[in-house]
Amino acid sequence: MKNNIGLEVRANGKVNLYLDVLSRADDGFHSIKSIMQSVSLCDRMIVSAARSSKTEIRICCDVPYVPCDERNIAHKAAAKFLEKCGIQAEVDISLHKRIPVSGGMAGGSTDAAGTLRALNKLFGGAMPNDELYKIAASLGSDIPFCLMGKTALCEGRGEILTPLENRAKLLFLIVPSSESVSTPWAYGELDRIFGDFSGRDNEARFNALCTALASGDVHGVCDNMYNIFEDAILPERPIARRAKELLKENGAIGAMMSGSGPTVFGIFESEETRASAAAVLKENGYYPKTAESII
Numbered sequence: 342m343k344n345n346i347g348l349e350v351r352a353n354g355k356v357n358l359y360l361d362v363l364s365r366a367d368d369g370f371h372s373i374k375s376i377m378q379s380v381s382l383c384d385r386m387i388v389s390a391a392r393s394s395k396t397e398i399r400i401c402c403d404v405p406y407v408p409c410d411e412r413n414i415a416h417k418a419a420a421k422f423l424e425k426c427g428i429q430a431e432v433d434i435s436l437h438k439r440i441p442v443s444g445g446m447a448g449g450s451t452d453a454a455g456t457l458r459a460l461n462k463l464f465g466g467a468m469p470n471d472e473l474y475k476i477a478a479s480l481g482s483d484i485p486f487c488l489m490g491k492t493a494l495c496e497g498r499g500e501i502l503t504p505l506e507n508r509a510k511l512l513f514l515i516v517p518s519s520e521s522v523s524t525p526w527a528y529g530e531l532d533r534i535f536g537d538f539s540g541r542d543n544e545a546r547f548n549a550l551c552t553a554l555a556s557g558d559v560h561g562v563c564d565n566m567y568n569i570f571e572d573a574i575l576p577e578r579p580i581a582r583r584a585k586e587l588l589k590e591n592g593a594i595g596a597m598m599s600g601s602g603p604t605v606f607g608i609f610e611s612e613e614t615r616a617s618a619a620a621v622l623k624e625n626g627y628y629p630k631t632a633e634s635i636i
């Protein structure tokens with residue numbers, strides 16, 4: 342069967358509304374507890390595939406510093422999918438990046454999830470859902486969440502998922518930063534500050550956040566958001582720190598860093614206050630992006 346139809350895919354980014362580290366094993370493995378939230382800010386992908394005598398995967402991307410060869414996580418996802426299905430094919434992936442790269446918003450992970458979804462559709466559902474999740478988890482710990490989307494509790498390395506009830510429609514202003522953060526360095530900083538992560542108790546805050554999400558209480562969500570990485574990263578990253586201050590000074594009811602940063606986001610009560618905060622951030626040299634939660 343020949344299959345060469347191009348599929349357009351929206352690959353949504355995520356923010357962490359809650360991110361804690363529970364423990365660190367001797368092998369360096371950090372056990373996390375996180376609430377991830379899909380947002381409407383997305384990469385646009387066009388994926389096409391045709392069976393062939395030899396597998397070839399081609400990627401093009403509108404951002405010059407994202408690799409287009411085997412290093413691209415969408416390439417890895419396509420290769421793994423074809424291998425597991427025993428299919429040889431020519432695959433073309435065109436990537437229009439909108440999610441900040443290396444920003445703590447799972448930009449690469451969501452492209453990998455989008456690739457898996459698209460190829461499975463193009464090849465007539467060749468891969469059962471549970472197998473697709475297994476491939477996702479083998480490629481990276483945020484990828485299973487990107488496949489599932491919406492709102493979920495993510496545990497283990499992030500790959501153990503429980504969907505969460507959520508009625509809170511959140512209006513975000515997302516502010517990328519030019520400062521880079523390496524995830525291994527960020528975890529090293531956490532180890533330095535928190536040791537073996539024992540003696541900490543965020544249970545009440547976590548439960549209050551879950552209750553606020555379930556009842557659609559946006560203020561309750563903002564009051565109980567948490568990201569353990571903020572204490573390690575923001576003191577070292579003045580541009581991201583200033584963005585968070587500006588969000589708070591200009592009407593955000595909550596503001597926080599996403600993942601290991603440096604992207605920060607604000608949550609607003611109305612589109613009007615969000616628009617005026619966006620104008621102030623632009624005056625200060627930032628490039629804020631609006632987004633909504635996908636629930």
Ligand code: ATP
Nearest residue numbers: 407413414442443444445446447448449450452483
């Ligand atoms: P996470 O939130 O999952 O930790 P991130 O948003 O911080 O991820 P990414 O945008 O996924 O980070 O990029 C991390 C690195 O992966 C970059 O160095 C980038 O060059 C590389 N990369 C590989 N494939 C992609 C892709 N499809 N999109 C963006 N970056 C990619």
